[in-house]
Amino acid sequence: MTIFHFFNCAILTFGPHAVYYSATPLSEYDTIGTSIKSAVVYLVTALVKLVCLATFLKVSESDSFDPYQELLKALIGFIDVAGLYFALTQLTHRNISQNHKFQAVGLGWAFADSILHRLAPLWVGARGLEFTWDYILQGLEANANLVLSISLAALGSLIWLRKNKPKTLIPIIYACAGIVATMPSITSYLKLALGWHFPKVVGFELFTSLVMAFISWQLFAACQRPSNRE
Amino acid sequence: MAKSQSSALVEPVYSSAIALLIIVVACAELCDAVAVVDVYRLVQYDLAGVPFGSRLAALNHHAASSLFSSSAAAGAAADLSRTVLILPVRDLNLTFIRELLFSVDLCACMFWMIKLIEYLNNPEKLEVLGVKYIEEKKPLGGLLLLLPQVFNPQNIGGKDEAGHAPAVGIKEVLLDLERLLIHANIPYPVYFGFEDDHVNAVLADVKKNDATGQLATATTGGYKLVVAAPEPKKIVSPTVSNIQGWLPGLRADGDSNQLPTIAVVASYDTFGAAPGLSVGSDSNGSGVVALLEIARLFSILYSNPKTRGRYNLLFALTSGGPYNYNGTHKWLHGLDQRLRETIDYSICLNSIGSIRNELYLHVSKPPENAYIKQIFEGFSSVSEELGIKVGLKHKKINISNPRVAWEHEQFSRLRVTAATLSELSVAPDFLESVGGLSDSRNSVDEDSITRSAKLVAESLARHIYGQEGKNIDVFADDSSLSVNPSYIRSWLQFLSITPRVAPFLSKNDPLIMALKKELEDHTADVRVQHEVLDGMFTFYDSTSGRLHIYQVASVTFDLLLLLVLGSYLITLFSFLVITTRGLDDLISLFRRPTSRKVKAV
Numbered sequence: 001m002t003i004f005h006f007f008n009c010a011i012l013t014f015g016p017h018a019v020y021y022s023a024t025p026l027s028e029y030d031t032i033g034t035s036i037k038s039a040v041v042y043l044v045t046a047l048v049k050l051v052c053l054a055t056f057l058k059v060s061e062s063d064s065f066d067p068y069q070e071l072l073k074a075l076i077g078f079i080d081v082a083g084l085y086f087a088l089t090q091l092t093h094r095n096i097s098q099n100h101k102f103q104a105v106g107l108g109w110a111f112a113d114s115i116l117h118r119l120a121p122l123w124v125g126a127r128g129l130e131f132t133w134d135y136i137l138q139g140l141e142a143n144a145n146l147v148l149s150i151s152l153a154a155l156g157s158l159i160w161l162r163k164n165k166p167k168t169l170i171p172i173i174y175a176c177a178g179i180v181a182t183m184p185s186i187t188s189y190l191k192l193a194l195g196w197h198f199p200k201v202v203g204f205e206l207f208t209s210l211v212m213a214f215i216s217w218q219l220f221a222a223c224q225r226p227s228n229r230e
Numbered sequence: 231m232a233k234s235q236s237s238a239l240v241e242p243v244y245s246s247a248i249a250l251l252i253i254v255v256a257c258a259e260l261c262d263a264v265a266v267v268d269v270y271r272l273v274q275y276d277l278a279g280v281p282f283g284s285r286l287a288a289l290n291h292h293a294a295s296s297l298f299s300s301s302a303a304a305g306a307a308a309d310l311s312r313t314v315l316i317l318p319v320r321d322l323n324l325t326f327i328r329e330l331l332f333s334v335d336l337c338a339c340m341f342w343m344i345k346l347i348e349y350l351n352n353p354e355k356l357e358v359l360g361v362k363y364i365e366e367k368k369p370l371g372g373l374l375l376l377l378p379q380v381f382n383p384q385n386i387g388g389k390d391e392a393g394h395a396p397a398v399g400i401k402e403v404l405l406d407l408e409r410l411l412i413h414a415n416i417p418y419p420v421y422f423g424f425e426d427d428h429v430n431a432v433l434a435d436v437k438k439n440d441a442t443g444q445l446a447t448a449t450t451g452g453y454k455l456v457v458a459a460p461e462p463k464k465i466v467s468p469t470v471s472n473i474q475g476w477l478p479g480l481r482a483d484g485d486s487n488q489l490p491t492i493a494v495v496a497s498y499d500t501f502g503a504a505p506g507l508s509v510g511s512d513s514n515g516s517g518v519v520a521l522l523e524i525a526r527l528f529s530i531l532y533s534n535p536k537t538r539g540r541y542n543l544l545f546a547l548t549s550g551g552p553y554n555y556n557g558t559h560k561w562l563h564g565l566d567q568r569l570r571e572t573i574d575y576s577i578c579l580n581s582i583g584s585i586r587n588e589l590y591l592h593v594s595k596p597p598e599n600a601y602i603k604q605i606f607e608g609f610s611s612v613s614e615e616l617g618i619k620v621g622l623k624h625k626k627i628n629i630s631n632p633r634v635a636w637e638h639e640q641f642s643r644l645r646v647t648a649a650t651l652s653e654l655s656v657a658p659d660f661l662e663s664v665g666g667l668s669d670s671r672n673s674v675d676e677d678s679i680t681r682s683a684k685l686v687a688e689s690l691a692r693h694i695y696g697q698e699g700k701n702i703d704v705f706a707d708d709s710s711l712s713v714n715p716s717y718i719r720s721w722l723q724f725l726s727i728t729p730r731v732a733p734f735l736s737k738n739d740p741l742i743m744a745l746k747k748e749l750e751d752h753t754a755d756v757r758v759q760h761e762v763l764d765g766m767f768t769f770y771d772s773t774s775g776r777l778h779i780y781q782v783a784s785v786t787f788d789l790l791l792l793l794v795l796g797s798y799l800i801t802l803f804s805f806l807v808i809t810t811r812g813l814d815d816l817i818s819l820f821r822r823p824t825s826r827k828v829k830a831v
Contacts, residue, residue, distance in 0.1 A: 023806035
């Protein structure tokens with residue numbers, strides 16, 4: 001039963017990434033190299049973030065929400081954005097259209113995130129006799145994270161790779177990018193300050209990820225229209 | 231909360247699957263971390279090759295709370311060999327237990343009892359005692375008996391949540407239960423645990439599940455009880471350790487005769503249904519504490535040559551008490567014969583701690599014997615002053631009967647005058663009143679022990695110093711020689727948290743070292759004698775363990791989850807293909823083989 005449960009949770013956590021890759025044209029254009037490169041960039045970014053957190057952050061015993069600490073964490077979170085920038089702009093990709101580039105980068109990013117943060121707890125915990133809902137919820141969180149990563153990559157590519165954008169949309173783009181980038185801080189605020197339980201937090205993440213994905217899709221389409229007209 | 235999630239994820243196509251999923255989901259609710267409880271195993275021993283007690287230790291089965299989960303589903307109740315029953319002793323029905331352990335036939339019960347008595351009377355009929363095992367009517371996977379916290383040795387203070395001592399009713403139930411379990415041969419593990427919040431919550435849950443008629447198995451989920459214990463092994467050469475201390479008397483110059491000796495003896499080991507819980511506060515912790523206090527008082531008197539008496543004093547803490555005072559027997563045989571001959575008389579202490587104003591002096595020599603009369607009168611006069619009643623009980627020894635009910639009988643068999651002071655009026659049966667489950671700290675009263683210790687010390691002192699009948703109080707209260715209640719309290723406390731079943735005490739056990747050190751403080755010459763316990767008894771180890779309670783989800787749940795996930799991934803795949811490549815692509819995925827065939831033609 002327990003290995004079975006582990007198998008189920010693993011499918012829930014990592015399945016969507018594989019499905020995404022095979023269902024969309026990414027597999028036709030063989031963008032796996034891009035994904036792998038962005039996964040590596042994620043790992044490096046995570047390492048840098050870890051070092052910064054260890055250096056600057058105080059370890060607090062209580063579980064309360066400390067604004068100063070959270071602000072510091074949010075600032076360090078922007079290293080994430082910097083990493084994504086690097087992955088989108090600085091890496092040499094094969095000749096892929098922008099449309100697919102951000103998807104591949106987002107996918108690789110999310111996959112590395114899931115592996116790093118969710119594989120170890122899953123292996124250790126889901127195989128035990130005791131049953132908890134935690135691992136299923138974690139899998140759902142991984143799904144939400146995938147959507148958020150792709151949205152962030154989309155917005156990032158809009159900001160840095162597309163030169164001619166309609167002037168009115170620019171602040172909206174930046175605003176959405178800001179919201180998506182600070183998602184970790186928002187969830188920790190909900191968990192600690194408002195005392196939301198894990199299922200509620202995961203529900204919120206799923207909802208916002210879908211909303212953000214929709215908004216960034218619309219923005220992307222809107223920005224694509226002017227270039228198509230030209 | 232769980233329901234909203236499941237309805238958000240599940241594909242509406244599988245409507246019946248949804249219903250089942252929701253039911254299963256409602257059952258496997260969010261739970262706390264695994265509960266871990268200390269549990270103590272029922273004793274496992276062989277008496278002359280006949281096995282008794284629980285024969286297994288490892289436990290790994292689902293939990294249930296009653297044999298008859300629902301009478302309609304009685305067919306399902308048949309296979310309980312993979313279930314552990316959790317029974318709180320509070321609500322125990324003894325006839326139910328008897329049915330569980332023995333065959334329903336009461337005559338078979340009697341038959342077995344008669345056989346045992348027969349053996350005890352005629353040791354040569356050992357081979358006849360190839361008693362067939364009583365077939366248990368209902369083979370179980372295991373039994374977990376929950377005792378109230380009042381009986382927990384770790385529960386210092388010995389009071390329950392309401393602050394009361396345990397009711398008499400439950401003590402009787404425990405005594406009967408213990409008697410049943412000790413004399414049964416049970417082929418599955420039996421454990422004793424204490425009620426606490428975790429376990430009570432689990433039990434309430436299990437009862438709820440059982441009420442729906444669903445037995446917890448691998449396919450339906452529920453609670454699983456796991457005790458990881460190695461297979462019980464025989465204890466090779468169990469030792470009994472006797473500790474003796476010697477206080478020499480004052481020998482006048484020029485006197486070449488040996489001084490007479492008075493011995494004070496108490497056995498310190500116990501036996502009970504759960505060796506990990508046998509602390510025996512009354513039987514015989516009270517005797518040990520009284521002996522130590524008497525030794526302390528006399529050591530003060532004897533330290534000064536002016537107050538040293540003309541008697542030697544011999545204090546002995548013997549082991550092997552429950553097993554026909556085997557240790558006392560070996561100790562006596564180990565004593566130098568000349569020393570044994572100088573023993574004037576010996577007082578054995580056995581269970582003098584409960585709240586009663588009546589004690590009995592048990593003797594094996596007839597009461598008309600002048601010496602016995604003298605001893606008894608000495609005790610009576612002191613007891614009158616203290617407000618206790620002391621009665622004289624005579625029980626003849628049957629030399630051919632191996633059963634030794636009182637410690638003084640071992641002395642009497644070697645022609646040494648001896649008597650046992652006890653609150654028990656009749657001789658206890660074999661393996662009874664030797665420190666069982668109900669004999670915990672709250673069944674003893676410190677004041678009773680203080681009074682009894684004073685009774686014995688005063689009587690001995692008056693005899694030693696020749697002050698019998700005179701109005702003198704040697705160990706008067708508020709004097710430097712008064713009986714010290716805090717000494718008694720602290721030793722009683724120590725003994726009430728230390729299980730003392732002899733085969734499980736090694737030669738250098740901290741308890742034996744502590745008793746030895748204490749006697750060394752009070753007496754001059756302390757010796758510890760290690761002997762091997764009578765070969766008739768074989769004990770097995772593994773007396774305690776940790777019980778892990780897991781809440782497990784059923785296989786059905788995981789299968790449903792797999793179904794849900796599969797459909798989710800397929801939906802996701804189709805959705806992505808349609809949005810990014812168009813619907814035609816999706817259809818072409820399924821039509822590819824046929825279109826190729828068309829092309830080839």
